[in-house]
Amino acid sequence: MNSDRKVVIIPTYNEKENIEKIIRKVFSLEDGFHILVIDDGSPDGTASIVKGLIKEFPDSLFILERSGKQGLGTAYMTGFKWAIDNGYDYVIEMDADFSHNPDDLPRLYKACSEEGADLSIGSRYCNGISVINWPIGRVIMSYYASAYVRTVLGMKVYDTTAGFKCYRRKVLETIDFSRIKMRGYGFQIEMKYNAYKLGFKIKEVPIIFEDRKEGTSKMSSSIFGEAFWGVIKLRFRKIRPVK
Numbered sequence: 001m002n003s004d005r006k007v008v009i010i011p012t013y014n015e016k017e018n019i020e021k022i023i024r025k026v027f028s029l030e031d032g033f034h035i036l037v038i039d040d041g042s043p044d045g046t047a048s049i050v051k052g053l054i055k056e057f058p059d060s061l062f063i064l065e066r067s068g069k070q071g072l073g074t075a076y077m078t079g080f081k082w083a084i085d086n087g088y089d090y091v092i093e094m095d096a097d098f099s100h101n102p103d104d105l106p107r108l109y110k111a112c113s114e115e116g117a118d119l120s121i122g123s124r125y126c127n128g129i130s131v132i133n134w135p136i137g138r139v140i141m142s143y144y145a146s147a148y149v150r151t152v153l154g155m156k157v158y159d160t161t162a163g164f165k166c167y168r169r170k171v172l173e174t175i176d177f178s179r180i181k182m183r184g185y186g187f188q189i190e191m192k193y194n195a196y197k198l199g200f201k202i203k204e205v206p207i208i209f210e211d212r213k214e215g216t217s218k219m220s221s222s223i224f225g226e227a228f229w230g231v232i233k234l235r236f237r238k239i240r241p242v243k
Contacts, residue, residue: 006092007083007092009035009079009083009092010094010095012040012050014044015042016044016045018096019050022094023050023057034088035061037061037096038064038066039066047065071183073182073184076187076191081177084173091166091172092166099209104205118202119165119166119192119201119202120204120205121162122207123158123204123206124142124208125143126159126204126206146159160192162188165191171198171200176241178242186226190230
């Protein structure tokens with residue numbers, strides 16, 4: 001196992017059915033990933049489950065608790081700052097619900113650590129359409145949403161809304177978080193576009209995305225509305241590195 005420090009950030013809200021299983025699965029991998037859970041005041045006791053597991057994994061499992069649902073984007077930015085402050089070399093975003101397969105973590109990490117990418121993306125669309133258990137309407141909406149973003153922003157990324165990603169530390173140190181405006185799934189688009197405009201190398205890694213089996217989806221029409229209009233505004237915004 002190499003000496004790179006890498007952390008998987010997992011935002012949670014009411015994930016008691018999944019959280020222990022996903023944590024144990026990540027820790028079963030040989031690459032030595034740490035985990036940071038960011039829980040937005042889950043009323044179902046998700047945070048208590050994590051805190052119980054910290055006794056078992058005191059050096060590799062951490063939690064930040066926030067009061068109430070504050071949005072996916074702010075959760076990740078809180079996690080990014082924590083990861084930078086704690087000296088991690090690679091920072092990975094992953095959902096708690098197994099729609100992102102933990103077995104793909106080593107591939108995302110190696111795309112950055114060995115294959116020269118600054119940002120690697122677990123992509124549903126770079127090799128056809130690779131999703132399981134999604135209603136056809138959602139597949140069509142997601143696929144064409146990515147095509148829309150690609151067209152408006154001119155960004156050569158097939159899965160622009162993907163949330164399974166690995167960053168090199170220097171990418172997160174360069175992006176100015178104070179200028180990131182979108183808070184829902186549009187946040188994923190905005191972060192990729194910032195990395196792209198700042199000249200970082202992006203690599204898509206084909207994955208198979210499987211819809212959650214337990215718990216409830218956090219997707220809503222307002223999330224798509226934010227992303228639709230946010231992309232148009234983003235097209236005309238100057239992207240500058242942090243000062």
